Amino acid sequence: MTLAEVVSLALAIGTGIAAGLIGCFAVMRRMTLAADALSHVALPGIGLAILVGVQPLIGGVAMLVVGALLVWGVERKTKLGTETVLGVVFSTALAIGGLLTTGDDLMGALFGSTAALTPVEAVIGLAVVALVIAFVLRERHRLVLLLISPEIARTSGVNGARLNLMFLLAFALTIGLGLRYLGVLLIGSLAIIPAATAKRLAVGLHGMLGIAVAVSVIATVTGLVMARELHREPGPLVVLAASACFIASLLWRRRGERGVTHS
Numbered sequence: 159m160t161l162a163e164v165v166s167l168a169l170a171i172g173t174g175i176a177a178g179l180i181g182c183f184a185v186m187r188r189m190t191l192a193a194d195a196l197s198h199v200a201l202p203g204i205g206l207a208i209l210v211g212v213q214p215l216i217g218g219v220a221m222l223v224v225g226a227l228l229v230w231g232v233e234r235k236t237k238l239g240t241e242t243v244l245g246v247v248f249s250t251a252l253a254i255g256g257l258l259t260t261g262d263d264l265m266g267a268l269f270g271s272t273a274a275l276t277p278v279e280a281v282i283g284l285a286v287v288a289l290v291i292a293f294v295l296r297e298r299h300r301l302v303l304l305l306i307s308p309e310i311a312r313t314s315g316v317n318g319a320r321l322n323l324m325f326l327l328a329f330a331l332t333i334g335l336g337l338r339y340l341g342v343l344l345i346g347s348l349a350i351i352p353a354a355t356a357k358r359l360a361v362g363l364h365g366m367l368g369i370a371v372a373v374s375v376i377a378t379v380t381g382l383v384m385a386r387e388l389h390r391e392p393g394p395l396v397v398l399a400a401s402a403c404f405i406a407s408l409l410w411r412r413r414g415e416r417g418v419t420h421s
Contacts, residue, residue: 165280170378172287173335174348178374179294180332181353182366183301183325197333197346199225202254204337215279219334225251226330230323275338286331293328294367301325302363339382340393348374351400355407373403 200218207217232243275283294301300321304311308318329349336345356369381396388395 162275165284166275167379167382169275169280169283169287169335170339170382171375172284172291173332173339174374174378175371176287176290176294176332176335177345177348178352178356178371179367180290180325180329181349181374182356182363182370183294183298183305184329184349185353185357186302186305189329195346196222196225196229196330197337199251199330200334200337202251205254205257213276213279215334215338218337219331221251222330222334223327226326227323230326233322234319279338283335286335290328290332290335293324297321297324298363298367339378340396341391344393344397347397347400348377351397351404352377355400355404358407359410373400377403 200222203217203219203221203224204214205217206212206221207214229243232246236243300311300316303314304316304318304321311318332349333345336348339345340348352370352373353366355373356366360366360369377396377400380399381392384390384395384399385392
């Protein structure tokens with residue numbers, strides 16, 4: 159493998175780790191549909207970047223950050239739920255993105271691509287991976303406390319509004335990390351399916367985080383290898399690998415439950 163291929167694989171694995179971690183808290187916060195909705199916010203940024211001749215990934219990530227800030231602000235002002243606000247932002251962004259992005263650029267944005275990384279993309283991507291992973295590991299207990307009881311979290315000195323904003327930004331950056339490999343339509347699946355699989359199998363928070371990361375990384379590497387061998391886009395193959403893990407977890411638990419019943 160060349161150095162470029164090694165860096166690309168490292169970034170893909172890092173993206174899988176970040177998606178597995180952040181996805182666990184998205185599932186616990188009942189934001190399973192929010193990942194797909196938020197990912198579509200990248201479309202207008204991608205379209206604008208293409209129009210002005212800027213790297214599309216930069217435009218997509220910038221729009222994701224703006225979208226996260228917008229959702230956080232509207233949620234605080236209106237007291238509407240996160241998914242409600244995301245639904246409005248998603249619909250608007252999808253309409254604008256559809257107008258600005260056409261042809262092959264649209265297909266790449268929707269389903270990802272196997273194009274080589276530029277050095278700038280690699281450095282920024284690895285830095286974002288490190289930031290997201292560090293945030294989740296450092297704030298995991300506060301995130302759980304805020305989820306269980308915002309009142310107790312407040313009395314414990316947790317700034318709920320600030321933590322929610324940081325989570326939304328980390329969520330948006332994680333979506334941005336996977337845009338190249340999975341595209342707008344499928345990146346949300348990498349955050350949700352491994353976490354849903356882990357929720358069925360794990361006992362405790364640390365177990366859930368560990369299983370989600372393992373499933374996400376396995377699905378990412380498997381999808382990328384299959385894409386290279388089959389000369390197909392990686393996005394659908396990564397999601398199918400993750401879905402296979404989820405189906406296996408259903409069968410595993412069902413078999414275990416039957417064993418307990420018969421005993």
